[in-house]
Amino acid sequence: MAENGPSDVAMTEHGSSGSLWTYTAGLGFALLLTGASFLVAQSDLLWAPGVAAGLAVLAVAQMGVHLVFFLHIGTDSEATNNVLALAFGVFIVVLVVAGSLWIIAHLNENMLTPAQMMDMQR
Amino acid sequence: MNAQVANVPVADSGAGPAPVRIVVGYGFWIFLLSDIILFSALFATYAVLQGQTNGGPSGRELFELRHAGIETLALLLSSYTCGLAVLAMERRRMPAFYLCCALTFILGATFLSLELNEFAALIARGAGPSRSAFLSAFFSLVGLHGVHVTVGLLWLIFLVAQTAYRGPRDYVCRRLLCFSLFWHALDIIWVALLTVVYLMGAR
Numbered sequence: 001m002a003e004n005g006p007s008d009v010a011m012t013e014h015g016s017s018g019s020l021w022t023y024t025a026g027l028g029f030a031l032l033l034t035g036a037s038f039l040v041a042q043s044d045l046l047w048a049p050g051v052a053a054g055l056a057v058l059a060v061a062q063m064g065v066h067l068v069f070f071l072h073i074g075t076d077s078e079a080t081n082n083v084l085a086l087a088f089g090v091f092i093v094v095l096v097v098a099g100s101l102w103i104i105a106h107l108n109e110n111m112l113t114p115a116q117m118m119d120m121q122r
Numbered sequence: 123m124n125a126q127v128a129n130v131p132v133a134d135s136g137a138g139p140a141p142v143r144i145v146v147g148y149g150f151w152i153f154l155l156s157d158i159i160l161f162s163a164l165f166a167t168y169a170v171l172q173g174q175t176n177g178g179p180s181g182r183e184l185f186e187l188r189h190a191g192i193e194t195l196a197l198l199l200s201s202y203t204c205g206l207a208v209l210a211m212e213r214r215r216m217p218a219f220y221l222c223c224a225l226t227f228i229l230g231a232t233f234l235s236l237e238l239n240e241f242a243a244l245i246a247r248g249a250g251p252s253r254s255a256f257l258s259a260f261f262s263l264v265g266l267h268g269v270h271v272t273v274g275l276l277w278l279i280f281l282v283a284q285t286a287y288r289g290p291r292d293y294v295c296r297r298l299l300c301f302s303l304f305w306h307a308l309d310i311i312w313v314a315l316l317t318v319v320y321l322m323g324a325r
Contacts, residue, residue, distance in 0.1 A: 018209070023206060030198055038321070051325065055317050055322060058317070092162070096162045097162050100170055104170045
């Protein structure tokens with residue numbers, strides 16, 4: 001396989017894997033967002049019922065930072081396929097997680113309590 | 123025919139085969155996404171079973187945020203040094219490459235030992251995986267991430283040995299690229315884990 005494609009040497013010369021600046025900026029943003037997450041979780045900065053949503057937003061932002069600055073998704077012209085695959089992956093993940101939570105919440109709601117079960121057995 | 127093909131700027135026009143580096147990166151990216159989907163199943167399990175403590179301790183009583191914060195820092199810094207190792211390899215600065223790999227390994231091992239300590243402490247106080255559905259879900263989710271980190275550390279050892287033995291060949295560089303993708307993806311999963319398990323659970 002290694003012999004079929006054009007040489008990789010040219011690719012590594014102008015290197016699509018970012019620069020020192022990209023990684024350092026990514027680290028800075030990630031540290032900032034992590035710090036913000038810990039702050040939100042441990043203080044009363046946000047309205048209490050909104051904390052979970054705030055944490056989720058911060059986490060998604062940090063994942064975006066990692067994708068762009070560390071994994072270099074969407075920074076070069078060859079990355080269209082990678083972005084499409086990522087979009088599909090995110091779609092499946094949302095389907096699995098949100099779907100499970102939704103179904104189980106409804107199951108719990110419709111479940112008989114032990115007292116009702118006893119009534120039925122009578 | 124060959125001469126014609128050679129004249130086309132391959133990567134830009136999309137007319138010819140993509141460089142091996144792109145193809146390998148794409149294939150490995152697909153694997154990583156499937157791995158993330160595997161994790162999403164365990165995340166869903168954890169989210170569903172979070173409240174099912176069976177009278178045992180809940181996350182609020184068990185999790186220490188300071189501990190989780192140090193783990194996060196170690197993993198994030200190891201992700202950074204892993205990126206620096208890729209840069210050093212691209213510029214063929216081998217001493218810097220070995221230094222960054224060593225730092226990546228040390229930080230990754232720090233993360234792992236902290237996690238194992240936490241597990242041991244939980245089991246010692248009777249909050250092992252068999253205590254409740256919540257703890258089973260916790261240990262499988264966090265443990266699977268730990269297993270991935272372990273595999274990554276072993277992979278890193280082989281990668282460094284191969285680089286020392288074979289030199290910075292093209293295929294060695296591609297394997298390093300795959301490793302760095304793997305390592306960064308683990309960090310992304312840890313962000314989700316930290317948020318869902320520790321930050322939301324400790325409140």
